[in-house]
Amino acid sequence: MMPHVLARGQSIPATRRQFNRDRIGGAxxxxxxxxxxxxxxxxxxxxxxxxxxxxxxxxxDGRYPGRNEAEEGYRLTMALAAGASQPGREWMPADFYRALLYSPTPGGEWARRLMRRKGPEFAEGKLAWMLTKARTWVRQEEPITCRHSAWEAVERVRRAVERAVWLSRKGGETDLKNLSVRLELCERGGGLDHELSARQQAERMGCAVRTAVLSNRRLTKAGWLVLEKSGAKSEQGSKWRLVIPDRGESGGAGATHPPAAGSAGGAGPRVSPVHTDTRALVRLAGHDAFHRYGHGTNGARLLTLLEEEEGKSKKDLQAATGLHRTTVGRRLSALVEDGLVQEVEGLFYLVSALAGPAGVMPDQEVLQEAAEARGTAGAGARRRARHVRERLNYRRWRAEQRTRRVDQVLRLVPVGAVDVETGEIIDPAWAGWDVSDPYHPVPRPAWAA
Known part of the structure; x- marks a missing residue:
C-alpha cells in the first residue's frame, strides 16, 4: 500500500481524524x-x-492510539478479531484472511504490511493466533451486543447489590454507597467498565479520600470490583470494572459480607422484599446532611426505604437493612428530630417534602436545615475546595518534575584543581590524569606520563 504523499501546495490536515479520512477518501x-x-x-x-x-x-475516530503505527495497527486488528468472534457470528480464519490480507481494506493495512515483510504464511499464522486469543476473551466475558444489553448487565449487578446485606461494623454502609455511585456511572456510560479517580469518588460519596480507597480495597477483595488500570502517578482516573462475585446473584454480598437472611445462603426467617434503592441512595449520599457526623449513610438508607403513605416499623427496617436494632432506633430518632421522618403509632413515614413519584426526592432546603442542625453544613464544599488545591499542587509538582533535569551529571574534578588559563594541573592528587573533561577524567597511559 502506497504511503500518503502530500501534493504540491497541499497542507497537512489539522487533525488526525481528517488525515485518516483523506486517506480513506482515496487521495x-x-x-x-x-x-x-x-x-x-x-x-x-x-x-x-x-x-x-x-x-x-x-x-x-482515533479510538485505538498507540506509541507508533505498529502498535496502533495491532490494537485495531485485535478489535476486529474481537468483533469477528461474537457468539453466533464467529468468522472462520479464512474469512479473517480474506478481509484483512487479500482485500484492500484500511482496517487490514497493518496485516498486509506484515505479510509483505514476513510472507503470507507468517501473516496468516499471526492472524489465526489473534483470532483465537479474541475468541477466548469473548467466551470468558458476558456478551454485550448493544446498549440495551449493556444496561441489562448493569441492572443484574444492581439487583445483586440491592439484595446483599451490608453491615456497618465491617464498612458495609460505605461499600454500598461506593457501589451505588459506580452503578450510576455505569448506567450513564452504558457498560460495566468505568473510569473514576479517588477524589471524584470521595466527592460523589461524601466521604474522605482515604475512606473511599479503603472501600475500594474491600470491594476488590470481595470480588465486586476489578482494577483494570491504575491511575496512580498520572492525571487520569483509574479504570474499573463491576462484576458479581460468587453467591452475589443469590443473595450473598461477597467474601466480606454475609448472605442476606432468608436467601439461598442465609439463615433466619424470610423477610419482606424490601431492599435499598441504590438510585435514591446516590441522590442523598453526597449531601452534607448525610455526612458521617450527621445522619450518615445508614440514615440515607432508611430514608430510601420509607414512603409517605405506607409506614414501616423498626422491625421491618431492621430486617430490610440488616442493621442492628440499636442503630436503626438511633438513626430514626435523629431523622424524626430533624423533620425528615414522621412517627405515628410506632410506624415511620417519609415527610411529604421528601416524597417523590418514585421514592425519596431530596429537597435542598429541608436537607440544608438538617445539615445545619447537625453541624455538617459546608463539609462538601470544603472537601471540593481542598481537592481543587490538591489537584493544582499536583499538576504544579508534575510540571516542575518535567522541567527539572533528570540526569544530573556529577563533576568529578573539582573547580580549582586545574589552571583555567594554562590547563596545568594544580592539585597533585590529579597528577597523571587526563582532566580535559572534568566530568569524565581518565588515567594517562604510562608512556604519556
Missing part, C-alpha cells in the same frame, strides 16, 4: 474506491455496524 489510495458495494457487504458479513465501519474506513 493517496485511489484503488480503495474500487471496493464494490457487494464485495464490501461480503467481507463484513456478520460484523456489527461499528466493526464493519472499522474494517472499511479504519480508525478514523
Amino acid at each position: 493517496s489510495q485511489p484503488h480503495l474506491r474500487r471496493i464494490a458495494p457487494h464485495v464490501a457487504a461480503s467481507i463484513t458479513k456478520g460484523l456489527s455496524a461499528a466493526s464493519a465501519r472499522l474494517l472499511l474506513e479504519g480508525d478514523v
Whole structure:
C-alpha cells in the first residue's frame, strides 16, 4: 500500500481524524474506491455496524492510539478479531484472511504490511493466533451486543447489590454507597467498565479520600470490583470494572459480607422484599446532611426505604437493612428530630417534602436545615475546595518534575584543581590524569606520563 504523499501546495490536515479520512477518501489510495458495494457487504458479513465501519474506513475516530503505527495497527486488528468472534457470528480464519490480507481494506493495512515483510504464511499464522486469543476473551466475558444489553448487565449487578446485606461494623454502609455511585456511572456510560479517580469518588460519596480507597480495597477483595488500570502517578482516573462475585446473584454480598437472611445462603426467617434503592441512595449520599457526623449513610438508607403513605416499623427496617436494632432506633430518632421522618403509632413515614413519584426526592432546603442542625453544613464544599488545591499542587509538582533535569551529571574534578588559563594541573592528587573533561577524567597511559 502506497504511503500518503502530500501534493504540491497541499497542507497537512489539522487533525488526525481528517488525515485518516483523506486517506480513506482515496487521495493517496485511489484503488480503495474500487471496493464494490457487494464485495464490501461480503467481507463484513456478520460484523456489527461499528466493526464493519472499522474494517472499511479504519480508525478514523482515533479510538485505538498507540506509541507508533505498529502498535496502533495491532490494537485495531485485535478489535476486529474481537468483533469477528461474537457468539453466533464467529468468522472462520479464512474469512479473517480474506478481509484483512487479500482485500484492500484500511482496517487490514497493518496485516498486509506484515505479510509483505514476513510472507503470507507468517501473516496468516499471526492472524489465526489473534483470532483465537479474541475468541477466548469473548467466551470468558458476558456478551454485550448493544446498549440495551449493556444496561441489562448493569441492572443484574444492581439487583445483586440491592439484595446483599451490608453491615456497618465491617464498612458495609460505605461499600454500598461506593457501589451505588459506580452503578450510576455505569448506567450513564452504558457498560460495566468505568473510569473514576479517588477524589471524584470521595466527592460523589461524601466521604474522605482515604475512606473511599479503603472501600475500594474491600470491594476488590470481595470480588465486586476489578482494577483494570491504575491511575496512580498520572492525571487520569483509574479504570474499573463491576462484576458479581460468587453467591452475589443469590443473595450473598461477597467474601466480606454475609448472605442476606432468608436467601439461598442465609439463615433466619424470610423477610419482606424490601431492599435499598441504590438510585435514591446516590441522590442523598453526597449531601452534607448525610455526612458521617450527621445522619450518615445508614440514615440515607432508611430514608430510601420509607414512603409517605405506607409506614414501616423498626422491625421491618431492621430486617430490610440488616442493621442492628440499636442503630436503626438511633438513626430514626435523629431523622424524626430533624423533620425528615414522621412517627405515628410506632410506624415511620417519609415527610411529604421528601416524597417523590418514585421514592425519596431530596429537597435542598429541608436537607440544608438538617445539615445545619447537625453541624455538617459546608463539609462538601470544603472537601471540593481542598481537592481543587490538591489537584493544582499536583499538576504544579508534575510540571516542575518535567522541567527539572533528570540526569544530573556529577563533576568529578573539582573547580580549582586545574589552571583555567594554562590547563596545568594544580592539585597533585590529579597528577597523571587526563582532566580535559572534568566530568569524565581518565588515567594517562604510562608512556604519556
